[in-house]
Amino acid sequence: MTPPAAPPGTAxxxxxxxxxxxxxxxAGLHKSYGATPALAGASFxxxxxxxxxxxxxSGSGKSTLLHCLAGIIxxxxxxxxxxxxxxxxxxxxxxxxxxxxxFGFVFQFGRLVPELTCLENVALPMRLAGTPRRAAEGTxxxxxxxxxxxxxxxxxPGQISGGQGQRVAVARAxxxxxxxxxxxxxxxxxxxxxxxxxxxxxxxxARDTGAAVVLVTHESRVAAYSDREVVVRDGRVRDLGAGAAxxx
Amino acid sequence: MSISHTxxxxxxxxxxxGYDLKRTFDERFGHDRALHYGQVYAxxxxxxxxxxxEVEGFEAGDGPERKRxxxxxxxxxxxxxxxxxxxxxxxxxxxTLYAKVVLALLSGRNAAELLxxxxxEHLRLMRELTRRKRDGDLVDQLVxxxxxxxxxxxxxxxxxxxxxxxxxxxxxxx
Numbered sequence: 001m002t003p004p005a006a007p008p009g010t011a012x013x014x015x016x017x018x019x020x021x022x023x024x025x026x027a028g029l030h031k032s033y034g035a036t037p038a039l040a041g042a043s044f045x046x047x048x049x050x051x052x053x054x055x056x057x058s059g060s061g062k063s064t065l066l067h068c069l070a071g072i073i074x075x076x077x078x079x080x081x082x083x084x085x086x087x088x089x090x091x092x093x094x095x096x097x098x099x100x101x102x103f104g105f106v107f108q109f110g111r112l113v114p115e116l117t118c119l120e121n122v123a124l125p126m127r128l129a130g131t132p133r134r135a136a137e138g139t140x141x142x143x144x145x146x147x148x149x150x151x152x153x154x155x156x157p158g159q160i161s162g163g164q165g166q167r168v169a170v171a172r173a174x175x176x177x178x179x180x181x182x183x184x185x186x187x188x189x190x191x192x193x194x195x196x197x198x199x200x201x202x203x204x205x206a207r208d209t210g211a212a213v214v215l216v217t218h219e220s221r222v223a224a225y226s227d228r229e230v231v232v233r234d235g236r237v238r239d240l241g242a243g244a245a246x247x248x
Numbered sequence: 249m250s251i252s253h254t255x256x257x258x259x260x261x262x263x264x265x266g267y268d269l270k271r272t273f274d275e276r277f278g279h280d281r282a283l284h285y286g287q288v289y290a291x292x293x294x295x296x297x298x299x300x301x302e303v304e305g306f307e308a309g310d311g312p313e314r315k316r317x318x319x320x321x322x323x324x325x326x327x328x329x330x331x332x333x334x335x336x337x338x339x340x341x342x343x344t345l346y347a348k349v350v351l352a353l354l355s356g357r358n359a360a361e362l363l364x365x366x367x368x369e370h371l372r373l374m375r376e377l378t379r380r381k382r383d384g385d386l387v388d389q390l391v392x393x394x395x396x397x398x399x400x401x402x403x404x405x406x407x408x409x410x411x412x413x414x415x416x417x418x419x420x421x422x
Contacts, residue, residue, distance in 0.1 A: 057407065200382060220403045221396055224374035231367075240368035 023048045023212050024069060024180055029078035030235075031064050038064040039075065040235030048179065051203055051213040053223035056232035062216045063184055065232060069214060070103055070182045071095045083179070100128050104173030104181040104211070106202070108188040110157065110165040118144065118152040118160065118168045125176040143171035147201050163194035170202045174209060181206055184216045199225045251283070252291045253330040256300055256323050263304045263318040266292055279391055292317055300326055345402070349409055353417045363410045370399050370406070 022045035031039040038061045046052050056062050067073045069080055071087045080087045082102070087095060099105075104125075112121045122140035127133065144150050147167040152160050160168070166186060173181050186202065187195030203225045206213045215226055223229050231238045254277060255269050264272070266288050274282045292315075295301040300323035304316045319327075345366060352359040374396055381392040409416075 057411070220371060220374060220400050221378075223371065224378040224396070226375070229368075229371050238364070240364055240371065
C-alpha cells in the first residue's frame with residue numbers, strides 16, 4: 001500500500017545523504033532526579049529508516065533517554081544532535097516546532113485528546129503545523145484506514161478499545177510524516193495479538209515512510225520487530241549486537 | 249516429537265506410500281528438519297511389526313519404496329491414546345546456560361559478558377523468527393510464535409540471572 005501523501009509544509013526536506021548519518025545522535029548524556037542518577041554517560045545514535053529497540057529493566061533510564069532524545073527534557077550534561085543541530089542550542093519554540101513536525105510520539109496509553117474524534121486527533125499535529133482542515137482530515141482518514149481503524153473516524157477515544165486507541169495513536173504519530181517516531185512501551189497495555197498487530201503496522205508504516213523509530217520496551221517479543229537492540233543498564237547504553245558479533 | 253505416532257496420525261486420513269508420508273510430514277511438521285527416507289522406512293517396518301499398519305498394496309514406480317500403507321484398528325486406537333495423553337512438560341532443570349554461568353563464576357571469567365552475548369544471540373534469532381512470521385502464513389506464524397515464547401522465557405531468565413550474578417558469585421565462594 002502506498003503511504004498517504006505528506007501534507008505540504010509538514011515533512012522535512014530530504015537532506016544530503018552524508019549530512020544525514022546518523023539522523024539522531026546523543027553523546028555522554030547525564031541526567032539525575034535529585035540525588036538519583038537516571039542517565040550516567042549514555043550515548044545513542046539512529047539512522048534514517050532504522051528501527052532501534054531500547055531495552056532494559058524498569059528504572060534503568062530507558063524513558064529518560066527517550067525524553068532527552070526527543071527534546072522533552074534537557075540533560076544535565078551531554079549533547080543531542082538531530083540532523084546536525086544540537087537540541088539544547090534551539091529556542092523553546094524551535095524545539096516545539098521540531099516535536100510537532102519532525103518527531104512523532106506513541107505512548108503506552110495512547111494519550112489521545114478525549115474531546116476530539118479519532119479523525120480530529122490524527123489530524124491535530126498537521127492542523128497545528130498549519131495544514132488546512134480539509135487536507136489534514138483527508139490525510140488523517142487515509143492513515144486511519146491504513147491502521148485498520150476506519151470505523152473510529154467519528155468516535156471519541158472513550159468510545160473505542162485500547163487496541164483501537166493505540167492504532168489511532170500510531171496513525172497520529174505517522175500522519176505528519178515525522179523523521180523520527182518515539183514509541184514508549186507502545187504495546188504495554190495491549191494483549192499479545194493486538195500488541196503484535198500494532199507493532200507490525202507501526203514498523204511497516206515507518207519503513208515505508210523512511211521514518212526512524214526509537215522503540216522503548218521491556219518485552220523481547222516487541223523488540224524483535226526492530227533492526228537492532230540496545231540495552232540501558234545503570235544509566236548507560238550498551239549495544240549488545242556489537243558485543244556478540246565475534247561469536248556468530 | 250514422536251515420529252511414529254505422527255506418521256500413524258497422517259495415515260488416518262487414508263492410505264499412503266512411504267514417500268508421500270515423508271513429503272506430508274516435512275510440509276506440515278518438518279520446518280527446519282526434514283525426515284530422512286531411512287527414518288520413514290524404519291518406522292513403517294516397526295509399525296507393521298506391531299500391527300498398527302498393514303500393507304494395502306504395491307505400486308509400480310521408480311522410487312525405492314512402493315508399498316502403500318494403511319492404518320489398522322489397533323493403529324487408530326494407539327493414535328487416539330497418544331493424542332489424549334498430555335505431554336510431560338520439560339523440567340528445564342539441567343540447563344547448559346546455567347552451567348556456563350556457574351563455571352564462568354567459579355573460574356573467575358566474566359559471567360556478565362557471557363550473559364550479554366547469549367542475550368544478543370537470542371534476540372538475533374527472535375528478530376529472524378519475527379521476520380519469518382511476518383512473511384509467512386498462519387502455520388508459519390504459529391510455529392514461530394511457539395519458538396518466540398520459549399526464547400522470551402530464556403531471555404527473562406538471562407535478565408534475572410544478570411541481576412543476581414553478584415549474589416550467585418558470593419554463594420559459590422562459600
